[in-house]
Amino acid sequence: MRELHFKDNFWNTDITSTGGYDNIIQHLNEGRRTCKEIEDFMKARASIEEKYAKELLSLSKKVCGHNEMNTLKRSLDVFKLPGSHYTRGSKKNGGFQRETERNQKKEHQMDALHKQKATQYKKTIEFKKTYEQKCRDKEEAEQNMNRNATTSSVKQQEKLYSKTQQAKNSAEEADNMYNSNVCLLGKIREDWQKEYVKACEFFENQEVERISTVRSTVWTHLNQLSQQCVTSDELYEDVRKSLEQCNIQEDIAHFINLRRTGDKPPAPVPYENFYSNQRLPPPRQAPPINRRVPPIPDSNASGDVLYSTITEPSYSTIRY
Numbered sequence: 001m002r003e004l005h006f007k008d009n010f011w012n013t014d015i016t017s018t019g020g021y022d023n024i025i026q027h028l029n030e031g032r033r034t035c036k037e038i039e040d041f042m043k044a045r046a047s048i049e050e051k052y053a054k055e056l057l058s059l060s061k062k063v064c065g066h067n068e069m070n071t072l073k074r075s076l077d078v079f080k081l082p083g084s085h086y087t088r089g090s091k092k093n094g095g096f097q098r099e100t101e102r103n104q105k106k107e108h109q110m111d112a113l114h115k116q117k118a119t120q121y122k123k124t125i126e127f128k129k130t131y132e133q134k135c136r137d138k139e140e141a142e143q144n145m146n147r148n149a150t151t152s153s154v155k156q157q158e159k160l161y162s163k164t165q166q167a168k169n170s171a172e173e174a175d176n177m178y179n180s181n182v183c184l185l186g187k188i189r190e191d192w193q194k195e196y197v198k199a200c201e202f203f204e205n206q207e208v209e210r211i212s213t214v215r216s217t218v219w220t221h222l223n224q225l226s227q228q229c230v231t232s233d234e235l236y237e238d239v240r241k242s243l244e245q246c247n248i249q250e251d252i253a254h255f256i257n258l259r260r261t262g263d264k265p266p267a268p269v270p271y272e273n274f275y276s277n278q279r280l281p282p283p284r285q286a287p288p289i290n291r292r293v294p295p296i297p298d299s300n301a302s303g304d305v306l307y308s309t310i311t312e313p314s315y316s317t318i319r320y
Contacts, residue, residue, distance in 0.1 A: 007200035015189065016118050021110065021196070024203050028103075031210050038214060042221060070254040071246045078242040103206060110199050113192045120188050124181040131178035134171040141167040 010020030065076035145160040152160065 005200070006204040007197045010200060016121055018114050021114070021199075024200065025107065028203060028206065031207060035210065035214065038218070042217075069258070070251045072251050075239070075242040075246045079239050103202070106199055106202055110195065113188075113195055117185075117188050117192045120181070120185045124178070124185045127174070127178040127181045131171070131174040134167070134174040138164070138167040138171040 006024060010024055012019050064079065065073060068076055141160070141164040145157070145164045148160060149157065
C-alpha cells in the first residue's frame with residue numbers, strides 16, 4: 001500500500017481555509033483523550049488488582065486445615081501460598097506522551113501564521129477593491145475630459161485635465177498599494193506554507209509515536225497479565241506436586257501412632273453375687289426358639305406330612 005503523509009493530504013484551495021489543519025489538530029486532541037482514557041482504565045484495573053492481591057494475601061494468613069497433620073497439612077499449607085505471591089505488575093502503566101510544551105508551541109506558531117495570513121489576505125482584498133475603484137474613477141475622468149475637449153472653455157479644460165491627473169495619480173497610488181500587499185501576502189503565504197509542511201511532519205511524527213506507545217504499552221500490559229498467569233500456574237503446580245506427596249496411608253498411620261490408646265478391647269463385665277462374693281461370667285446368649293407352623297402339604301411318595309419350624313435367624317424343615 002502506498003505510504004500516505006499529512007503534508008500531502010491536508011491542503012485547501014481556499015487560502016483563508018484551515019480545514020485541513022483543523023482536522024489534524026482535532027485528530028491529535030482525540031488521540032490525547034484516547035491516551036488519557038487508556039491510562040485511566042489501566043490505573044483503575046491496577047487498583048482492582050492491588051485490592052484483589054491484598055485480599056488474597058489476607059486470605060493466605062487465615063486458618064485452613066489447622067487441625068490437619070502430616071502430609072495433608074503440608075499440602076494445605078502450600079495451597080494457601082499462591083494468594084500471598086500474587087504479583088501486581090499491571091500497576092506499572094506505560095508513560096503516555098501527553099501534551100508537551102513543544103507541541104503547544106508548534107500549535108501556537110501555526111495559529112499565529114494562520115491569523116497573519118488571513119489578516120493580510122483581507123487587507124489585500126480591500127486594497128484590490130480600492131485599486132479597482134480608483135481605476136474606474138480614472139477612466140471616467142478621462143472619458144469626461146475627452147467628451148468636453150471641444151465644447152468647454154480653456155479654464156474648464158484645465159479643470160478637467162487636473163481632475164483627470166488627480167484620478168490617474170490616485171489610481172497609480174492604489175495600484176502600488178495593491179501590488180505591494182499582494183507581494184506581502186505572497187511572502188506570508190510562502191512562509192506559512194513552509195511552516196505548515198514542517199507542522200504536518202511534526203504532527204505526523206507525534207501520531208506515529210503516540211500509536212506506537214499505545215500499542216507497546218497495551219502489549220506490555222498483556223504480557224504482564226500473561227506472566228501473572230504463568231506465575232500463578234507455577235505456584236499451582238507446586239500445590240499439585242505437594243498433593244502428589246500426600247500419602248493417605250501414611251497420614252492414617254501418623255494419626256494412629258500419634259493418638260493411639262491401646263490395642264486390646266475391654267474385658268466382659270462379670271456378675272458379682274452380693275452374698276457369696278461369687279464372680280460368674282456373663283450369661284450366654286439364649287438358644288434359638290423353634291415355633292411350629294401349619295403343615296405344608298407335600299405330594300411326596302411316602303405321604304408323610306411336612307412341618308416347618310422357624311428358627312432364629314433362619315427357617316428349617318422337620319419331617320414327622
